[in-house]
Amino acid sequence: MNSLIIDGRTAGLFSNLLHTIDNIKYCELYGYKPIIRWSDVIYTDGRNDIWNQYFESINDGIIEGQSEYSNMFKLKNYILDDGLKSILYNIRESDTDDRTHRHDVHKIFDRYIIPVEKIRKQVDDFIEKNFTSDMLGVHVRGTDYGFDDFDSYFRNIDNNLEKHNMIYLATDNEETIDKIKKRYGEKMCFFETERMKKYKDPVLCYTIKDKIKHAEDVITEVYLLSKCNHLICINSNVPLTSLYINNNMSFDLIYRSKYGA
Numbered sequence: 001m002n003s004l005i006i007d008g009r010t011a012g013l014f015s016n017l018l019h020t021i022d023n024i025k026y027c028e029l030y031g032y033k034p035i036i037r038w039s040d041v042i043y044t045d046g047r048n049d050i051w052n053q054y055f056e057s058i059n060d061g062i063i064e065g066q067s068e069y070s071n072m073f074k075l076k077n078y079i080l081d082d083g084l085k086s087i088l089y090n091i092r093e094s095d096t097d098d099r100t101h102r103h104d105v106h107k108i109f110d111r112y113i114i115p116v117e118k119i120r121k122q123v124d125d126f127i128e129k130n131f132t133s134d135m136l137g138v139h140v141r142g143t144d145y146g147f148d149d150f151d152s153y154f155r156n157i158d159n160n161l162e163k164h165n166m167i168y169l170a171t172d173n174e175e176t177i178d179k180i181k182k183r184y185g186e187k188m189c190f191f192e193t194e195r196m197k198k199y200k201d202p203v204l205c206y207t208i209k210d211k212i213k214h215a216e217d218v219i220t221e222v223y224l225l226s227k228c229n230h231l232i233c234i235n236s237n238v239p240l241t242s243l244y245i246n247n248n249m250s251f252d253l254i255y256r257s258k259y260g261a
Contacts, residue, residue, distance in 0.1 A: 002065035004032040008041040013215055014222070014237035016041055018244075021108050023070050024058070033064050034112075043215035053212060054219055056114040099247075106247035115219055122191075122220045127227060130189040136164035137228030137249075138180070139239045140171040142199040150179055152254050156232045160252070161187070168228055170221040170238065175199045191224060193217035 006023040008016040020036060027034040036058060038044070038051040047053075115123075138157060142148070157167065157180075167188035169180050173196040180188055194214060196202070218238070225231060225242035231251040233239035243249055 001031060001033050003035050003063045003067045005035045005037055005063070005067055005069045007070070008038040010040055010042055012237060013041070013043055013218060014241045017113070017241065018237060021105065021113070024108055024112055026070075032068075034058060035061060035063055035067070043211045045212055052116070054116060054119065054215060056116060058112045102244060102247040105244040109245050115223065119216055119219050119223070122216070123223045123227070126191055126220070126224060130166075131168070131227065132166040134164045134166070135228040135230075136160050136167050137225045137231040137233075137239075137242070138167055138169045139225060139231065139233040139236065139242075140169070140173075140176045140180075141234060141236045141238065142171070142173040142176065142196065143201065143203045148199050149254075150176075153180075153232065154183060156252050156254060157184070160230055160232065164230055168224055170225050172196055172203075173199050173201065191217065191221050193221075 004023060004027050006020055008020070016038065020038075024034050026032070036051045037049045039048050041050060043054075044050040051057075136157065138153065140153065161167075161184075165187070167180070167184055169177065169188055169190045171177060171190070175198050177190055177195075194210075194217075222238055222242050223245065225239065226245035226249065228242075228246075228249060231239055231242065231249055232254065233251065234254050239251070243251060
């Protein structure tokens, strides 16, 4: 068996993770041993490999046979259907193929992608203290997305609160927390972490000093979203990842038409 060395690049955490999964699927299809070595990623402290800071090892990491290096962003996206399925507005709950697709990606997550114990404990502790039996997940991304139509979020949340009795909000900015909390009060909860102050502030991952803690917290939030019963979101790799982790979670995608669908 030959080995495929899977590295990252300077891009979003979950963009790297989803393309890593593409490469793992490639290895399964063609008989390679996957060797993950995340070096050139944003969320690092300068180490040559940061993967094990966030996720458990997928194997012993020893190269076998001949080794090839994968530039993951040029490799064909096998499990993401040539990239189309990496865009959330192309996934329809009513489509049998899309449900199968989510199930297939979920199997890769379930087999290979396990957060380290520290992150798992953060998730479990938060759920024990804050979650109810029927959670409504809401993800609001600010910065470069430029979609600050909170009325759309409010309408979708209001329509779903009859079925779900508590909101879990994942967001990158405090302005969103203030708006959601003002409207829903004790019916919402959120994970404490460092965030941007305003919706359209610069992206935090480029300026924050403690990139390791920030990444650990973002992974925690993705797994908390995945524990919800229903998700309200726009197109982003954060909610997409949570929908792969929990392939049975239903979702409402806000402003789908903006992206041509």
